[in-house]
Every structure is written in structure tokens, then in C-alpha cells.
Amino acid sequence: MLRVLGGPKRFCNGMTRRDLLQVSSLGLMGLGLAGRGAARSATAAPLATAGQFGQAKACIFLFLYGSPSQLETFDPKPDAPEEIRGELKSIPSRVPGLDVCELLPRMAKVMDKVTVIRSVSHPYPLHGVAYATTGIPRIDAPLELNPRGEGQWPYIGSVIDYVERSKAGTTQPEVPNNLVLPWAFSSQRVGEVARAGPYGGFLGQAYDPVSTEFVGKATKKASKTLADKTWNDFEPYRGITPESRFQLGSVSSLGPDLTFDRLDRRRNLLEQFEQTRRELDAGTKGAGIEHYRAMAYSLLGSDRLRNAFDLEQETAATRELYGMTLFGQAALTSRRLVEAGGRFITAFWDEYGLAGTGWDTHWDHFPRMKEELLPGLDQTLSGLLLDLDNRGLLDETLVVCLSEHGRTPILSTGGGGGRDHWSRCYSVLMAGGGVARGRVVGRSDKIASDPVERKVSPKDILATIYHLMGVDPGTMLVDKQGRPMALMPDSEVVTEVLA
16 A cells, blocks of 8 residues: 655756756845744735636646656647657647647646647746745745745735635645645655655745645556666556545645644544644744644644545546546545635646656656556546536636646757756646637647747736736735745736636
């Protein structure tokens, strides 16, 4: 049985030394943000004037860590030279002129439900999950590997949670506003350091996402390569047993070993929390303990939340629609959590077992795309869109599928062939919740190297999500020094995305 609770981590070495030095030298300028419990109030700027404001009641945020190639997903270049286009062909979708990779046949049939942005671009070709998911103005390697650093900004789900909690008369929800599946991000790879991204940032640890844990068995083996290292073992992203499940795991502020499941087995919840309070140091780890005390009381008695995790209530056909894989069943659980009242649900396709994996295909690019990555994405994403639409939920549920960057147009030749980091141009997919159907925004050049039409920043993607979720991107947060911090500085809502 694979019981996922936590583990060591390692930095991907896909960047060259020169790349690392160049990106690191950019630094983070003049923010000086700090610590836990920093923000205590939010005031909105004048209401956004673009349409569809607040159309989305919930968001399912699918993050493909490691970054898929734009050329092998939603921006193929069949007329490019072989060293660019690679060995996979493209196929037409239901949207005229919108071709996709041949290994996405199910997605080809549902592209009329989505908008694809083919011109996302930024200057940081490293695994800047924090840059892609927070308002942080810049990212470098030290920040990427320091989740609790003073310069970190709050995760988008954490801001949604903060806004929800700030509303007058708000009661403790039965389903947390900010949930992450299948486990705490970046916790199941072999390595040494954690990665930044889904944390409370300057809002404090009380606004970290609540992470689930995965309890189950993988059914298929995989061989993965990282430079001179090879990993061979069972891979849950390739297949899991029907009995596998997710359950409410730890809140990172309380430590990885303190799960709600454990608390539920204790006779005295208050005593357990008081013991935890004594064990935690008086600094940032103790932040938000009162909030988690209240949340634990609420969640432990929530039948709605327990039912949402019970995948046995779904038919075999529905489970297979999503795919009997870790990512597939995490997406299905995300839909159930939205139905139960969840506001912002994140499902990561994360590294597992070996650092430099997930979608980080520096090595064995085409074998991994063919055997695991593209078939898994094709089934899960198409299944989610179909299921939401059939249930009448897509128009009120925002679905976003994104990553931290794209991959190099020119194929490398070492290690079975691969594509390296490339942030100058890549694709993001959005659907539902006020997003137009069957639309393409932006255009890349002949080799998917750079945008030639409607360049879009990752910050613009976040601003658009906030807008659709009813949070004005001009909202001002206040840090613990009392300084006003613009939620999404230097960004704009991508109005072409809106229905």
C-alpha cells in the first residue's frame, strides 16, 4: 500500500549553469515581505468593468508540474522541420483551425468547450511555480527553493480563502476554501529541498492550502531518468487500484505528521491541539493555530466532506471516464469537492519518486509522452470537461490547466531525446465559469518559440482567474507592517478569454 504523507525533495538540474546564474541574478527587488499572519484586511479597488465578473462559483486548478511541451499539446507545428516538430503528428479538433497533438484524440472532441491561450510568455525558464500561481513580481532559483522565504507571495487559492474569510458573517465552511490534491506539493520526490508555490506567503501559514493524502496502490511500473540516475518502481500516475482513495491529510502549518485522520482517532481534540501548540516554536509554525482548531472541529464533523472523498459513490463508468490514475481520480475528487461547496481545488500532476520527472521531460521525452503523460492528460481533462458539462456545472465552474513554462522548440539529442525549459512561449487552457467556448487567443511563430500576436503574462492569467472568481485584481492586501500590497500588480484581465 502506498501511503503518501511526505518525503524528501530535490532540485531539477535541467537548467544549464549559465541559465541558473542569469536567472538568479535577477533577484527579487525591494519587497521585504515577511512572516505569518501578515495580512489582516483587504479593500477592493473600483469594481472591474469587464464582463463575466464573478461568474465562477468555484475553480478546479490543474497544474502540470515540470511543464508540457506546447508543440506536443495545444500548439503543434506540423510544417516545422523535424528537429522542431518531433515525431508526433497533429490532428484537427472540433474547432476549425485548432489542431492538437495526435495523442490527444479525446481532447480534440471537446476543444469546442475551451479557450486555448497560445502566447503565454515570461522571462524565467525555471520551475517557478510561485511565479505562475502568485503575484510575486520576480522569481529566481533561491526563491524557487525557499517556500517560506520573506519574499514569497500568497498562492492564488490562499487569496481566495482570505477573501472568503474576510466577508462579514462568514462561518467556518464544511469544505475548506483552498484544497490541494493528491498530497502536499513537492513532497513525494527524492531530493533535498522543498519548492515554493502553494503557500500562504505574506498572508501567513494560516492561509496555506489544506492538503489531502493518497492511500492506495499503484498498478503500473515506470522507468525514469534524471541525468545519471534511473528510477524503476510502481508509478501511480500510470495507474492505481479502484480501492485507492484520498483523505483529508495535514495542514502544513501544523506539521506533516498531524493529520485530521489522526486527530479523529484521538479522544480529546483540544488536548491534541494544546500539545501541538506547546511543541511548535513560538515563531511562524505556530501561526493560525486558532483557525486550525476551529477548522478541525468543523471538518471532523462534516459528512459533506467525507462523502466528497468517497469515490465508491461514483459509477465505474464515471471513474473510468476520468482514468484510473492518480491524476484522473484526483480530478474526479475535485469535481466532487466542488459539488460539496469547495471554492478553489488544486490537483497537481507532481513529481513522484524521482526529481526532474512529472512533465519535466529533459530525457526520454517521446517515450514518456506516449506511455504516460499525453494519454493520462487526454483522458482526465476531457473527462472532467464532459462530466462538468453533462451535469450543468461547467458554466459556473472555472477549469484552468497550466504549468510554469513551456519547452524548447529544438529537440535535444541526449538521454533518449528531450526538450528543455522554455518560458518565452507556451500554452494555457481555460474553460467554464465565464470563459468563451471554442476560442484561440494569441499566436506563436512558426516554431512555437515566441508570441507574434497577443502576448500574455502568467500574471494576466491569474488576474483573469481572480476576475472570474469575483475578486477584483486591483484588491489591496495589507502586510504585517501595515503596507498596502496590490494583489496583481502589472497585470490585466485577458478580455479575449471571456464569454
